[in-house]
Amino acid sequence: MPVQECLQVIENVRIKEDVFRLVLSGQRHFFLKCGQFVNVKVPGKALRRPISVTSYTDHTVTLTYRIAGEGTKLLTECTGELDVINECGNGFSFDLFEKDILLIGGGIGTAPLVACAEEAVKRGLKVHAVFGFRDRSQTLFEEEMKKLGADLHYVYDEDGENTVTKVRDLGWQDMNFLCCGPTVMMRAADELMTGEGEFSLETRMGCGFGGCMGCSLKLKSGMARICKEGPVFRKGEILWENLL
Amino acid sequence: MGKLTVELSGMTLKNPVIPASGTYGYGMDYLDFYDVNILGSFSIKGTTLHPREGNGLPRICEYDQGMLNSVGLQNPGVHDVAEKIFPELKKVYHGQVIANISGFSFDEYVECAKIMDREDIVGILELNISCPNVHGGGASFGTDIPTAVEVLKRVKQAVRKPVYVKCTPQCPDLVGMCRALEENGADGLVLSNTFLGIRLDRRTGKPIMKNITGGVSGPGIFPQALYKVYQVYPHVHIPIIGCGGISTADDIIEMMSAGAAAVEIGTLNLTDPQRIPQIITELEQLCDTLHVESITEITGRAHR
Ligand SMILES: Cc1cc2nc3c(=O)[nH]c(=O)nc-3n(C[C@H](O)[C@H](O)[C@H](O)COP(=O)(O)OP(=O)(O)OC[C@H]3O[C@@H](n4cnc5c(N)ncnc54)[C@H](O)[C@@H]3O)c2cc1C
Ligand SMILES: Cc1cc2nc3c(=O)[nH]c(=O)nc-3n(C[C@H](O)[C@H](O)[C@H](O)COP(=O)(O)O)c2cc1C
Numbered sequence: 289m290p291v292q293e294c295l296q297v298i299e300n301v302r303i304k305e306d307v308f309r310l311v312l313s314g315q316r317h318f319f320l321k322c323g324q325f326v327n328v329k330v331p332g333k334a335l336r337r338p339i340s341v342t343s344y345t346d347h348t349v350t351l352t353y354r355i356a357g358e359g360t361k362l363l364t365e366c367t368g369e370l371d372v373i374n375e376c377g378n379g380f381s382f383d384l385f386e387k388d389i390l391l392i393g394g395g396i397g398t399a400p401l402v403a404c405a406e407e408a409v410k411r412g413l414k415v416h417a418v419f420g421f422r423d424r425s426q427t428l429f430e431e432e433m434k435k436l437g438a439d440l441h442y443v444y445d446e447d448g449e450n451t452v453t454k455v456r457d458l459g460w461q462d463m464n465f466l467c468c469g470p471t472v473m474m475r476a477a478d479e480l481m482t483g484e485g486e487f488s489l490e491t492r493m494g495c496g497f498g499g500c501m502g503c504s505l506k507l508k509s510g511m512a513r514i515c516k517e518g519p520v521f522r523k524g525e526i527l528w529e530n531l532l
Numbered sequence: 533m534g535k536l537t538v539e540l541s542g543m544t545l546k547n548p549v550i551p552a553s554g555t556y557g558y559g560m561d562y563l564d565f566y567d568v569n570i571l572g573s574f575s576i577k578g579t580t581l582h583p584r585e586g587n588g589l590p591r592i593c594e595y596d597q598g599m600l601n602s603v604g605l606q607n608p609g610v611h612d613v614a615e616k617i618f619p620e621l622k623k624v625y626h627g628q629v630i631a632n633i634s635g636f637s638f639d640e641y642v643e644c645a646k647i648m649d650r651e652d653i654v655g656i657l658e659l660n661i662s663c664p665n666v667h668g669g670g671a672s673f674g675t676d677i678p679t680a681v682e683v684l685k686r687v688k689q690a691v692r693k694p695v696y697v698k699c700t701p702q703c704p705d706l707v708g709m710c711r712a713l714e715e716n717g718a719d720g721l722v723l724s725n726t727f728l729g730i731r732l733d734r735r736t737g738k739p740i741m742k743n744i745t746g747g748v749s750g751p752g753i754f755p756q757a758l759y760k761v762y763q764v765y766p767h768v769h770i771p772i773i774g775c776g777g778i779s780t781a782d783d784i785i786e787m788m789s790a791g792a793a794a795v796e797i798g799t800l801n802l803t804d805p806q807r808i809p810q811i812i813t814e815l816e817q818l819c820d821t822l823h824v825e826s827i828t829e830i831t832g833r834a835h836r
């Protein structure tokens with residue numbers, strides 16, 4: 289359930305040329321799930337910026353954000369307290385997984401999958417992952433994923449590789465999976481995968497908690513708000529042409 | 533009766549603060565933030581006779597002082613609202629709502645209004661003749677006086693509840709429009725809806741929103757919205773609900789000074805969902821500072 293609150297900035301540091309890690313903490317016991325997002329008020333900007341949860345504990349939440357424009361640039365300067373709406377969205381469900389889980393991520397879309405890997409390990413699942421980036425300098429979450437014992441494969445555009453093709457080459461297309469990344473990548477994954485899975489979608493949001501219908505997407509089953517019924521939707525539900 | 537109590541055509545509101553249509557869903561999404569029963573009332577998402585899917589994504593963009601939206605009146609249709617949503621809403625909200633009604637033909641407005649008129653949870657019918665998003669729809673009703681009057685007259689004949697008309701600031705003769713609406717039976721006015729605008733992607737130079745244009749709202753439109761109320765107030769006798777860019781208790785006092793009997797607040801709910809309860813408290817304190825026994829004394833004081 290969305291909660292508007294002020295959280296303390298514990299850390300807001302550059303981890304790659306244009307990627308920052310933001311750690312926030314609060315007094316309240318958080319009820320977060322992986323795949324949920326935090327809608328961050330950036331001073332000077334009218335609308336909040338939705339950022340997925342990379343990791344969380346009872347009282348802290350870690351976000352990883354890429355400088356995409358003015359808002360995220362301003363965010364790099366934030367210290368002290370941040371006004372956020374915490375616990376937004378539905379999050380991934382884990383009912384698809386018995387022994388193994390496959391995480392397919394592209395670019396900054398790998399961020400929510402780290403929380404998924406943590407959750408998977410807690411549930412005793414073996415984590416397999418294919419993460420794609422533009423080039424080696426962009427690589428994210430190598431240490432985090434290694435610590436979790438993930439069977440992790442990186443692919444790079446600079447090598448002419450493709451995340452989804454890699455999944456096929458590994459023979460993993462029949463595994464059940466979670467996926468987040470650029471829309472074209474997710475659509476390709478949807479086409480390839482024969483296993484069941486879920487995708488985390490994004491669009492520009494007015495509120496992030498269901499108030500404005502600004503993020504509503506037509507699915508096969510009807511209209512759904514990406515911020516409230518989503519951002520995570522089941523494979524087979526998504527009409528990709530409505531996002532492109 | 534508290535200091536903040538206001539009356540709109542027989543409907544008593546415990547305060548003049550009304551979340552605006554399209555920024556408050558059907559109230560339910562705000563229960564996570566506070567008890568919606570503290571409100572004077574709220575205006576539900578623009579409802580049409582038939583379900584509407586609205587415009588494609590992206591539907592939202594931003595400017596320094598607010599936002600643009602091209603939601604395009606997505607709603608489940610008046611039958612679902614009356615049969616499915618209202619029963620749920622009644623479990624948590626004990627006041628009456630303002631039913632925002634849109635249409636693309638005279639008949640559609642009338643049929644939709646008739647159904648809303650039967651619902652005891654509806655206090656006032658708010659005819660949205662101003663939604664700028666739908667091609668060939670809203671905007672033409674709101675900018676042409678004879679068309680707007682015709683919609684109003686037909687709806688008035690079909691219903692018993694008070695009918696307020698929510699005008700578009702795009703109307704070239706807003707004073708003339710409002711006078712004509714009053715003469716033809718409008719019980720009140722809502723001034724006003726969003727201004728039409730556009731944003732372009734800095735990199736590609738192309739429109740950001742799928743619908744190309746959208747309604748501009750938020751703090752950046754406050755002076756213009758305030759002026760609409762200031763301009764119209766001396767020419768009408770029916771209550772005006774002031775709307776556009778309000779984000780503080782001071783803004784409410786200013787809007788009421790210009791002539792508003794109550795206010796609608798939109799974008800603020802989206803950017804700062806917990807703000808309205810604080811504003812209601814601050815408004816009460818402002819009445820003390822201004823030494824007024826009843827906030828109704830503020831209405832129109834700019835003109836006295
Ligand atoms: C559910 C969800 C989870 C996300 N998780 C992450 C994450 O973990 N890390 C990360 O770096 N980014 C994430 N994003 C994308 C992030 O929200 C945008 O990069 C960010 O809003 C851009 O803001 P800006 O001011 O820097 O860019 P600008 O282009 O200047 O932003 C202008 C407006 O468009 C919106 N906008 C622009 N790009 C996007 C986008 N891709 N998605 C949604 N809104 C956008 C902004 O919020 C703002 O309202 C997520 C988006 C969503 C919807
Ligand atoms: C996302 C969004 C959706 C809206 N939908 C409607 C609508 O369905 N009907 C309507 O009459 N006005 C609609 N409006 C206009 C608002 O009710 C209000 O008139 C306008 O936003 C100006 O007020 P503000 O500056 O306080 O937001 C919408 C506004 C926004 C931002």
Ligand code: FES
Pocket residue numbers: 492493494495496497498499500501502503504513514515516
């Ligand atoms: S962003 Fe407002 S409903 Fe989803």
